Amino acid sequence: MLSDAIIIDTRKELSVKYKKALASAETSVSVVNNLLEAYKYIQQNEPDLIIISDSIPESLEEFCHKIRVLTYNMRPIIIALSKSADASDRIKILESGADDFISEPVNIEEFKSRIKAHLRREIESNLDNKTLLPNKKYSMRALKRILSRKNEWAVLLIGINNFIPYKEVYTELAADRVIQAFIAIMQSALSELDFLSRISDDEFMIITHPSSAEKIASFLTFAFDTIAPKFYSNEDYKRGYMLLQGDEFAGIRVEFLSVAIGIVSGEFDSFPDAEKLLTKLYQIKSIAKLPSKSNFVVDRPKLSGEYSSELERLNNTIAIFEKDSALELLLRTTLELQGYDVISDIEELKEVKPAIILIDSGNDMKGLELCAGLKKKSEYAKTTIIVTSVRHDKTVVLNSGADLYIPKPYEIATIIKWVEYFINRMRY
Numbered sequence: 085m086l087s088d089a090i091i092i093d094t095r096k097e098l099s100v101k102y103k104k105a106l107a108s109a110e111t112s113v114s115v116v117n118n119l120l121e122a123y124k125y126i127q128q129n130e131p132d133l134i135i136i137s138d139s140i141p142e143s144l145e146e147f148c149h150k151i152r153v154l155t156y157n158m159r160p161i162i163i164a165l166s167k168s169a170d171a172s173d174r175i176k177i178l179e180s181g182a183d184d185f186i187s188e189p190v191n192i193e194e195f196k197s198r199i200k201a202h203l204r205r206e207i208e209s210n211l212d213n214k215t216l217l218p219n220k221k222y223s224m225r226a227l228k229r230i231l232s233r234k235n236e237w238a239v240l241l242i243g244i245n246n247f248i249p250y251k252e253v254y255t256e257l258a259a260d261r262v263i264q265a266f267i268a269i270m271q272s273a274l275s276e277l278d279f280l281s282r283i284s285d286d287e288f289m290i291i292t293h294p295s296s297a298e299k300i301a302s303f304l305t306f307a308f309d310t311i312a313p314k315f316y317s318n319e320d321y322k323r324g325y326m327l328l329q330g331d332e333f334a335g336i337r338v339e340f341l342s343v344a345i346g347i348v349s350g351e352f353d354s355f356p357d358a359e360k361l362l363t364k365l366y367q368i369k370s371i372a373k374l375p376s377k378s379n380f381v382v383d384r385p386k387l388s389g390e391y392s393s394e395l396e397r398l399n400n401t402i403a404i405f406e407k408d409s410a411l412e413l414l415l416r417t418t419l420e421l422q423g424y425d426v427i428s429d430i431e432e433l434k435e436v437k438p439a440i441i442l443i444d445s446g447n448d449m450k451g452l453e454l455c456a457g458l459k460k461k462s463e464y465a466k467t468t469i470i471v472t473s474v475r476h477d478k479t480v481v482l483n484s485g486a487d488l489y490i491p492k493p494y495e496i497a498t499i500i501k502w503v504e505y506f507i508n509r510m511r512y
Contacts (some may be wrong), residue, residue: 086279087203088129088229091115092122093137093165102135105196110276111203119147123154128232130158130225132206133199136182138166148181158225161202165190214260215267218281223289226279227358230291235350238297240290240380241365242270242304242345245373246326247286249338250315253326262315262341269307273300289365294349298382301345305378308343315341327482335489337482344373345380352383375465401425401438402503405454406472407446415442418496419503437463440506442499444492445473445481452484459485468506470499 089111093099099115107113114131116122119140126134134151138144144164151162164182166173174185184202186195210222218226230237244266251259270280270288279291292300313321320326326338346369348361355361364383372381402424406412416426427436441458445451455471458464471486472494481489488502 086226086277087111087133087207088131089113089133089135089199089203090122090125090129090131091135091137092119092140093117093135094139094141095137099137101192102195105192106199126151126155126160129229130155131160133161133163133203135163135165135199138164138168144177144182145180148177152181161206163199163202212282215263215282217267217288218279220281220283223281223283224358224362226281226289226291227361230350231355231358231361233350236293238292238294238347238349238351239361239365240292240297240301240345240347241362241369242288242290242343243369243373244286245342245344246338247341249326249328249336250341252328253320253338254315254317258315265311266308266343269304269311273303273307294351297347297349298380301347301380301382304345305343305380308341309378312341323483325482327478335478335482335491337487337489339376342374342376343378343380344369345378346370346372347380347382349383373466401427401436403433403436403438403441404428405430405442405451406444407451408444414496415499418500422500422503424503433458438467440468440470440503442470442472443486445471445475447474449473449475452481452486455484455486470502470506 087110089106091099091102091113093102093115094117096117099117103113103115114125114129116125119142125131136144136147140147144166148162148164151160161184162182163184163186164177165186165188166177167188168174169187177185184198186198207218210219211217212219227239230239244262247259247262250262267280267288270290274280274290274292275296277293278296279289281289283289290300316326326340328336328338346365346367348365348368353364355364368381368383372379400423402419404412404415404419404426405428406415412428416428419426427433427438433441441464443451443455445455451471451473455469458467458469468487469485470488470490471481471484472490472492473481474492475481476491478489487506490498490502
């Protein structure tokens with residue numbers, strides 16, 4: 085993990101000496117010679133560690149107090165360097181907010197060891213407990229730092245699709261093994277200058293150089309799909325999908341695990357803050373999501389506008405193919421009152437790609453043929469199909485390609501609940 089440190093010192097020779105002693109592949113060190121630039125750097129980059137020399141035209145006590153006020157939400161380590169060896173000076177500076185006091189002249193080896201110990205504790209306080217990767221809080225700090233690098237950065241937001249239902253089916257222990265295997269894959273693809281973090285249970289972030297981003301994404305999608313069959317039982321693998329157990333989820337077909345990667349680079353856009361960058365990453369990752377195959381999408385000016393209207397339609401349209409005309413009218417009326425656009429003409433499917441298609445299998449089970457036919461068409465790859473049936477055989481229904489089986493008769497509230505569930509899953 086690349087940590088960030090700043091040395092504030094008006095003495096050029098000594099500050100360069102300290103920088104050479106601390107800079108490494110794991111630690112980026114910057115030297116600032118005046119307080120105005122120092123305050124600006126601290127606000128923009130949120131460094132992990134600040135080394136301040138008493139050569140500045142301000143008392144160390146006053147500076148430490150100001151920094152603590154300025155950085156109350158990030159709490160960097162502050163190391164004071166002073167020519168004074170007086171115990172009372174040390175006490176005053178430590179009480180004003182410094183974490184350590186080092187008297188000059190310093191023993192350079194001791195200096196390096198003490199700074200590394202402070203950085204190690206700071207890094208350990210920002211690690212994910214299970215994976216020992218930087219957590220989301222530290223990831224946001226890392227994003228904030230790269231925005232000052234002009235265009236020499238690229239960020240990969242990586243999500244494991246269907247991870248939560250996988251955990252439901254195979255237990256948390258199996259899910260942890262998936263995470264461990266995928267982390268090993270990611271680490272094998274990165275250089276020592278790249279940054280890897282875990283920002284949620286099923287999401288990771290990589291910061292790298294723009295020239296490496298697509299190569300990394302291509303390798304990760306290929307490698308994950310290659311090892312994925314090892315994650316399932318023989319029964320599920322032969323069936324071709326996972327089946328959630330339990331009364332509430334008994335009829336849900338869940339596709340296997342896959343990886344979706346969104347890539348944003350400083351080459352194509354600029355961002356005012358880290359939050360805007362993260363929002364864009366989520367938008368691009370959502371485009372990359374496929375039902376049963378890993379995929380990645382790179383943000384480019386042409387691409388970002390191309391899919392925006394399509395995503396909006398997917399979030400609002402429900403298609404209903406119900407043989408009972410009274411029930412169809414009730415479903416249409418209820419869903420329209422919920423704010424959805426409803427269609428029920430098979431010809432309209434040629435123009436509109438709905439978020440959800442609700443199909444009644446019918447007594448003759450002809451509805452399953454419609455479901456299977458739609459699932460084979462790539463334009464409906466991201467559409468959820470719910471099949472209702474008087475035939476209470478969930479395996480037959482799900483094998484036709486349905487994402488959810490609901491036995492008839494059912495309550496309208498049950499349909500509404502599942503529509504909301506799948507719509508929200510598509511959005512987020």
